[in-house]
Amino acid sequence: MKKLYLALFLMISVLSVKANIKSDTTIVEFTDKGVKKRVTVYTSSKRDFDLPKTLDLDNVLKSIGVDSVERKKAVVLAGNEGEKQDTILVIARDGRSIKIVLKAPKEISVKQDTLRNDGDHWSHEERVYKEEPESENEVKKKKTGSGRFFSRSDFGLYIGLNNWAKGATTGSSLDTWGSRYVALSFRRNATLINGKQVDLAFSYGPEVAWNNFMLEENNTVQMSGKQVVFKDFGQNLSKSKLVVPMLNFPMMLNFGFEEAKFRIGLGGYVGYRIGGYSKLKYDDGKKEKLKGSYSLNDFRYGLTAELGKRKGVTFFFRYDLSEMFKSEQINAKGLQAWSVGLRL
Known part of the structure; x- marks a missing residue:
């Protein structure tokens, strides 16, 4: 009889230990896309905690x-290429021992994601899935969501300042802050x-652009026969500017740097003048x-x-390689426009 009592006592003790281990152990299991491994974290604690939105x-x-x-x-240890299954031990701030089990992706077929121990009872969400090797297209899509750094097309508003270089002719100097550049751009991006x-x-x-060249003081642009002249108007003016509308066709090679989310574009443009006028106020x-x-x-081109x-x-930034005025001009000879600003 004593042996029977002893056996019952040992059995109850073992079951009690197992129950305590289960209630005191929190398991978090997930796939870490960074280290490309299945990760299971074991921690001995009844302490409740919130899991992050991103499981890594x-x-x-x-x-x-x-x-x-x-x-x-x-x-660092998890990222090392090693055996099919690795175990890592770390220590929490309160001295608890944390066990981490890593499995290579090729070992994973069907898994369960265990979230956490709520203290009084287990709560978990089962996600049954099968991991398969990613195709090249899936890898590309994962980079940016759409698979492309550049959208297929976009619309832009250019706002900036313009001036002209080599403006040595008397009266041709411009008011820098009053000389504005505006353009509406419709662009296609072909990923190479x-x-x-x-x-x-x-x-x-294509884009439609307006160069506004604001002349300083009371100077105006006029025609004297076939020659352009910049001369004082003879009375006070609030504004005096030359407006040149253009239909441009820019072409660029755009380099997009994925990690920095930064891009650089280099190229050129050609344009055709679709009007012109001077405006006095x-x-x-x-x-x-x-x-x-x-x-x-x-x-024009540049x-x-x-x-x-x-x-x-x-x-x-834009710079005209061509001259603003025709070659036979004397007073406006050698003027080349440039623009600088922001594309919104």
Whole structure:
């Protein structure tokens, strides 16, 4: 009889130990996409904690209470290519021992994601799935969500300042802050290279642009016979400017850097003048608009560059290689326009 009591006592003790182990153990199981392994974290604690939205080894260990030094060590060891299954031990801030079991992706077929021990009872969510090797297209899509650094098309508003170089002619000096450049751009982006670190795209498309050249003081642009002249108007003016509308066609090679989410565009443009006029505003508020070609070249071409973040404001610069006015001009000889500003 004594042996029977002893056997019952031992059996009850063993069951009690197992129950305590189960109630005191929290298990978190997930796939860490960074180290490309299935991770199971065991911690002995009734302490409740909230899991992070993004399940990776560093975030999970942080939520459990492991300091940055121990987390860094675990992540480095987890990233090493080793056996099919590895075990890592780390220590939490309160002295608890944390066990981490790693399995290679090829071992994974059907798994269960256990969330956490709520203290009084187990709560978990089962996610049954089968992991398969990712295709090349899936890897590309994972990079940016759409699989491309550059969108297939976009619309942009250019706002900036313009001036002209080599403006040595008397009266041709411009008011820099009053000389504004505005353009509406419709662009297509053809991705040539969709790399892991850098994407390369050929960007092209039409745009409508307005060069506003604001003359200083009371100077105006006029025609004297076939010659352009810059001369004092003879009375006070609030504004005096030459407006040149253009239909441009820029073409650029755009480099997109995935990690930095930064892009650089280099290229050129050609344009055709679709009008021209001078505009005067008198001190009393009266305005006068005088249409004319003003011996402006019909065709223009030049270089362009853009740089900025993948999404958001972009800095741009343009420089005309062609001259603003026709070659027979004497007073406006050698003037070349340039623009600088932001693309929104």
